[in-house]
Amino acid sequence: MKTIKLKIDGIETEAEDRTTILSIAQRLGIKIPNLCHHPLLEPYGVCRICTVEVKSGTRTRMVTACNYPATNGIEVLTNSPRVRRNRKMIVEWMMAQCGHVKILKDMAAEYDISKPRFGRGTDDCILCGLCVRVCSDVVGANVLGFFNRGATREVSTAFGETSEKCIACGACAWICPTTHLKMENEKLERFRTLPGSERLCRYSLMGVTKGALCANSFQCWKCEVEQRFHDQLQTHPIFLGRSRKIKEIDAYVSQLNEMRG
Amino acid sequence: MPRVSIEDLKKIRGNGKPGVSSKKFRAKVLVCAGTGCISGNSYKTAKALETEIEKQGLAQQVQVVKTGCQGFCAEGPIVIVQPDGIFYRGVGPKHAPKMIEEHLLNGKPVEKLMYTLPGQEHPIPLLKEIPFFAKQKLVVLRNRGAIDPEKIDDYIAADGYKALEKALTLMTPEQILSEIKKSGLRGRGGGGFPAGIKWESCRRAAQHRHVDPVLVCNADEGDPGAFMDRSIIESDPHAVLEGMIIGARAIGCKEGFVYIRHEYPVARERLSKAIEQARDYGLLGKNILDSGVDFDIEVVRGAGAFVCGESTALMASLEGNLGEPRAKYIHTVEYGYKNRPTNLNNVETWANVPVIINNGSKWFASMGTGEVTENPWEGSSGTKVFSLVGKVHNTGLIEVPMGITLREIVFNIGGGIPDGHQFKAVQTGGPSGGCLPESLLDMPVDFDSLTEAGSMMGSGGMIVMDDQTCMVEVARYFISFLTEESCGKCVPCREGLTSSLEILDRITQGKGSEEDLELLEEIAEVMRDCCFCALGTSASNPVLSTIRYFKKEYEAHIKDHQCPAGVCRELIEYDIDPEKCDGCHACVPACSVHAITGEVKELHTLDKTECIKCGACIEVCKRQAILKCPRSFAA
Numbered sequence: 001m002k003t004i005k006l007k008i009d010g011i012e013t014e015a016e017d018r019t020t021i022l023s024i025a026q027r028l029g030i031k032i033p034n035l036c037h038h039p040l041l042e043p044y045g046v047c048r049i050c051t052v053e054v055k056s057g058t059r060t061r062m063v064t065a066c067n068y069p070a071t072n073g074i075e076v077l078t079n080s081p082r083v084r085r086n087r088k089m090i091v092e093w094m095m096a097q098c099g100h101v102k103i104l105k106d107m108a109a110e111y112d113i114s115k116p117r118f119g120r121g122t123d124d125c126i127l128c129g130l131c132v133r134v135c136s137d138v139v140g141a142n143v144l145g146f147f148n149r150g151a152t153r154e155v156s157t158a159f160g161e162t163s164e165k166c167i168a169c170g171a172c173a174w175i176c177p178t179t180h181l182k183m184e185n186e187k188l189e190r191f192r193t194l195p196g197s198e199r200l201c202r203y204s205l206m207g208v209t210k211g212a213l214c215a216n217s218f219q220c221w222k223c224e225v226e227q228r229f230h231d232q233l234q235t236h237p238i239f240l241g242r243s244r245k246i247k248e249i250d251a252y253v254s255q256l257n258e259m260r261g
Numbered sequence: 262m263p264r265v266s267i268e269d270l271k272k273i274r275g276n277g278k279p280g281v282s283s284k285k286f287r288a289k290v291l292v293c294a295g296t297g298c299i300s301g302n303s304y305k306t307a308k309a310l311e312t313e314i315e316k317q318g319l320a321q322q323v324q325v326v327k328t329g330c331q332g333f334c335a336e337g338p339i340v341i342v343q344p345d346g347i348f349y350r351g352v353g354p355k356h357a358p359k360m361i362e363e364h365l366l367n368g369k370p371v372e373k374l375m376y377t378l379p380g381q382e383h384p385i386p387l388l389k390e391i392p393f394f395a396k397q398k399l400v401v402l403r404n405r406g407a408i409d410p411e412k413i414d415d416y417i418a419a420d421g422y423k424a425l426e427k428a429l430t431l432m433t434p435e436q437i438l439s440e441i442k443k444s445g446l447r448g449r450g451g452g453g454f455p456a457g458i459k460w461e462s463c464r465r466a467a468q469h470r471h472v473d474p475v476l477v478c479n480a481d482e483g484d485p486g487a488f489m490d491r492s493i494i495e496s497d498p499h500a501v502l503e504g505m506i507i508g509a510r511a512i513g514c515k516e517g518f519v520y521i522r523h524e525y526p527v528a529r530e531r532l533s534k535a536i537e538q539a540r541d542y543g544l545l546g547k548n549i550l551d552s553g554v555d556f557d558i559e560v561v562r563g564a565g566a567f568v569c570g571e572s573t574a575l576m577a578s579l580e581g582n583l584g585e586p587r588a589k590y591i592h593t594v595e596y597g598y599k600n601r602p603t604n605l606n607n608v609e610t611w612a613n614v615p616v617i618i619n620n621g622s623k624w625f626a627s628m629g630t631g632e633v634t635e636n637p638w639e640g641s642s643g644t645k646v647f648s649l650v651g652k653v654h655n656t657g658l659i660e661v662p663m664g665i666t667l668r669e670i671v672f673n674i675g676g677g678i679p680d681g682h683q684f685k686a687v688q689t690g691g692p693s694g695g696c697l698p699e700s701l702l703d704m705p706v707d708f709d710s711l712t713e714a715g716s717m718m719g720s721g722g723m724i725v726m727d728d729q730t731c732m733v734e735v736a737r738y739f740i741s742f743l744t745e746e747s748c749g750k751c752v753p754c755r756e757g758l759t760s761s762l763e764i765l766d767r768i769t770q771g772k773g774s775e776e777d778l779e780l781l782e783e784i785a786e787v788m789r790d791c792c793f794c795a796l797g798t799s800a801s802n803p804v805l806s807t808i809r810y811f812k813k814e815y816e817a818h819i820k821d822h823q824c825p826a827g828v829c830r831e832l833i834e835y836d837i838d839p840e841k842c843d844g845c846h847a848c849v850p851a852c853s854v855h856a857i858t859g860e861v862k863e864l865h866t867l868d869k870t871e872c873i874k875c876g877a878c879i880e881v882c883k884r885q886a887i888l889k890c891p892r893s894f895a896a
Contacts, residue, residue: 045588046751048791062790067588082790089787093756117780118760127749146583146749149566151759153749 004072009079018069021076022050025065032065032078033087033107035094035177036128040239041137043067044129047094049107051086053077062086084111092116098123101178124180127153131172131181138238139206141165144172155181168202170226171238201225203237264543267426267550273417287322288365290314291406292352293339295330295495296488296527297657302353303327303338309354310340313361323365326415329496329531331406332658333393336376341388341406348388349374379654379676393655396674398628398662400644401612405496410531413538416499422544424615428507429552432618437511438464441614444622445633445642450479450570450607451690451719452795453708455637456614463594463604464512470595474602476509476517476556478611479575480532483522483567484691485742487722489646490608492658494521494528497612498535502558504614506549509556512604517558520575523565533560567746571794572597572605574748585748586794607720609646629663630707641707645718651688651725654679661706668702671725682727686811690719692739692746693799695806696732715806717799731828732811733818737765739803747796754797757788761804768815770831771822771892778815782808827889830874834892837867841886848878848887 002017008025015024020043025032035047043066050065055075065078077083088111094104096118104126108116127146132155135144143163147156157163173181201214203225216222229237265273292298292307304327311325331339336350340360347370352360356374363369375384376391385391399405408415416422428437442457467474478501482490494501505517521529536558539545547555561579568574569584576598578584597603617625626633631640641663647670650656654676661670667687671677678684686696689706695716697704704710708718726735740762749755761784767773785801792798808815817823824832837857844862856872859865867878867887879887 043588046793048752048793051791063590064588068590085783086787086790089783090752090756090791093752093760096760097756118756118763127752127755148749150744150747150749150755153755 004070006070006072006074006076008076015070017071021052021054021063021065021068021070024070025076025078030078033110034066035103035126036130037066038130038134038175040235041130041133044133047126047128048090049087051083051090053080053083087111088113093118094126098126098178101126103177124178125155126178126180127155128177129155130175130177131155134171134175134238139167139169139171141167141169167205169206169238170202171236174226174230174236174238206238263541267430270417270422270426273414274420274423286324288324288345289343290323290325290365291328291331291341291343292325293329293331293337293341293406294327294527295334295337295492296525297330297334298337298339299527301338301351305354306338306340306352306357309357310361313357314365317361317366319361319365323361326409327411328406328408329404329410330492330658332397332402332492332660333391333655334657335655336657339406340374342370345370346388347386348376348391348394350376379679392676393657393659393674396665396669397660398644399660400616400628401493401500401609401646402496402658402660403616404500405492408497410496410498411534413499413535413542416497420619421499421615422503424618425503425506425544426550428510428618429550429554434464434511434513437507437618440622441511441617442622442637443634444617444625445629445631445637445640446610446613446617446625447637447641447708448607449609449613449645449720451717453641453718456606456610457637459594459606460508460512460604462592463602466595466602467513470602472601473516474512474514474604475598476505476512476514477575477579477598477603477605478505478517478519478558478608479570479572479605480519480521480525480528480608481563481570481575482525482608482720483570483746484720484722486650486724487648487691487720489648489658489721491522491525491528492648493608493612493646494525494532498528498532499539500612500615501532501608502535502539502545504611505558506544506554506556507614507618508604508606508611510554514604515555515557517556518579518598519558519560520563520569520579521560523562529560529562536560566748568748568794568796571796573794575605576603585750586796588793609721613643630705641709645706645721647721647723649675649723649725651723652678652682652727652730653725663707664705666703666705667697670706670723671702675725678725678727682729684725685728685730686726686732686735688716688724688726688735688803689722690717690802691722692742693717693796693802694719694722695802696726696735696810697806698810701810715809716802729826729828731769731824731826732807732814733765733769733824734826734828736803736807737762737769740765740800743796743800747800751791751793751797753788753791754793754800757784757792757797758800760784761801765804768818769824769829771818771829773815773819775819777819778808778812823891832892833874833889834869835867835872835874835878836869836888836890837865838886838888839864841884843884843886845883847881847883851877851881853877 003014004017005014022032032050034050036044045064045067051062052065054061054063091107091111092113095108095116132144136142143157143166147154170183173183290310292303294303307325307327314320314323338352340349340352360371363371370386372384375386377384388394404419408419438461446456447453463474480490545557563569566584569578571586572593574584574586579598593603626642629642633640633642644660644662646660649659659674686698688696697716701714711718744758744762747754747758764777764781781804785805788801789798817825827833842864846861848857854871854873856868857865
């Protein structure tokens, strides 16, 4: 792979050709805020919070750091006045929609927004699409999707009904940055009605654990597996299939499997 | 008809002029069968003409041809009699007997059905002398109104597929590419990206990755008041196909798509027919004209999303996914439809290709502005098709050379503003274009001048507005259109448009503040910087251009709570002029909320608290006694 030279906030660095600006910045310890990005998912680039200024030759343009492939000789500014103005407006727009979401409140404090100049709703969903993408790209269940257009866009299951295809893995609730998405306990009832011998735990259905029956009588929020993944590895078991390279997880799972027989 | 060879094509051409492919006729009666005239019953007119010709025993001498859109839609249904070149307007089935008898039997054209300039007494009989047509330069629309779009032989007889012959037998792909590049042809869909450069990078990407490239024709025309692509397909579908086959040869594609709006039934039908005919003749499919080139085209219907006219959203829709754009930092010529190199051009761009190959790049570059042979970015060559609509006498489809001034389009071709009103603005480039004022009327129309003035070329919509138009309301209308059509994927477009609309609503209701103007401008700048696709980045144009050129109107709404044009409902009141009202009582039944009362032949009164300002009374009042006056806020 070709190596390129670039400058981020005055720091000269080298990287592989077409690496995203965000990952280069993260390596250098430069913080670029983002809301719709997750390291284990493909970049989506819709929140536009990670917008940075890129100078290439005489041309200056605003691009999103999470999916812009860096090329040789570019100069990136991650915190210029223009970048800050744009970010401020975007945070303000999101605040107007979902004013009491914690991550947005934190961002608002950083960009000196006391009261957004627009106001409409009190929603929790910032439409970052993380749940939709984790459901389709990682789980492969394709239960969640976007509905409607423009201002009426929303995340929902098909026709707003409980989906038969949902494996109740909880990845969507886990990845949701605003805790908008929650697992509904009564919707997990479906699993409880199965005969005892087939009552496999959802991690077993996902292939994370081998043949284990649920020890928590399907009160998944009490589940130890989920807790451990979350506390010790800061990840959800669902990412296992994707992140086989992560040795820790591999070791952990083999240990888990041994434990459970 | 089985496959044809190059000799067969020459034979078809040798038979004579277009429209007379197999037989010599004394005269042709060309009936416009574009969507506009069809809704004016032109099929019935054509039928009546045919019956009448039969009746008079002229069937062997006179032929009726149903052509594509003639362009002069305001005057439809249109009939042209060739070879005399007489132009008839508003021809209904009842006019057929007189027309056939007087014109074709007695040789005396019917004056009553001819076009008369507004305010003039004598009609203009000849098509070429009518100012609407006289100033136009037909390149893309070369066959409009001259051939039957549903007959491939007609197109071939009009030198059709000649460029394809040349491209397949005499030119290498590299030569075609260099010819298109030298012609300076820029994308007619709005972006204005040089077609030659796009083709070349697509070819290079395909060769580099060893993947078959794909060709796409974008016929998802969604701008309000624009119908260029529809008319091109309706009047000359084979020109688009020929352009695409030449493009396929140059780029090396085997597979092509036409993405067309579901709302264009006539165009879709004609296009499918044309593709079938071309397949029958072996001009599409395997081994085209025995050259070893394979290429076929599939027609895909759009489901009515405006954003699907954007290239990446269109490709997502083609793949069967949600029609939403994706990031274009890696271009579609490298990774497009199903991650294959994809070359997408607009209908008009494709229709330009055969002419360039036939007449050469020098000829094409000689039209328009700038020196484009070396660098296509230096100017705009060729012609552009516009749909001229709004407050002008002659609405319709026009084709003009690049660099013509707006004044020539609006006043010479369009015939000026009707009903004695004054010109106020012209909106170019569809909903995300800008409104240009009178002071810019002498500006040349080309890609770069329009962008500099805060508007854009777009796909070629042109809406003329008179002094009865409120520019704030115009901006509000376009923003509300875009708010509904935004896919909502990215935050700046979804929220920026909604908040702009909120503010504009406020201003048109007289509740705006001075900070609102600054806020609108700030929103516009952030949207231009941060939006995902071109719909969002250009969506601020209607707001920015109206603030730039018509700031006084905004200020009148904000400071004086008045709408100078008398359009914004919240800011006006209706009243009855006591001097003009003669008590005819016509307005009383017209009013749906019973706000007007009065006895016959006495002065009527209007209850302002009941009135909903619908305008029904203004329409029925013959004495213009209903007044729109500024609303008094003091009370």
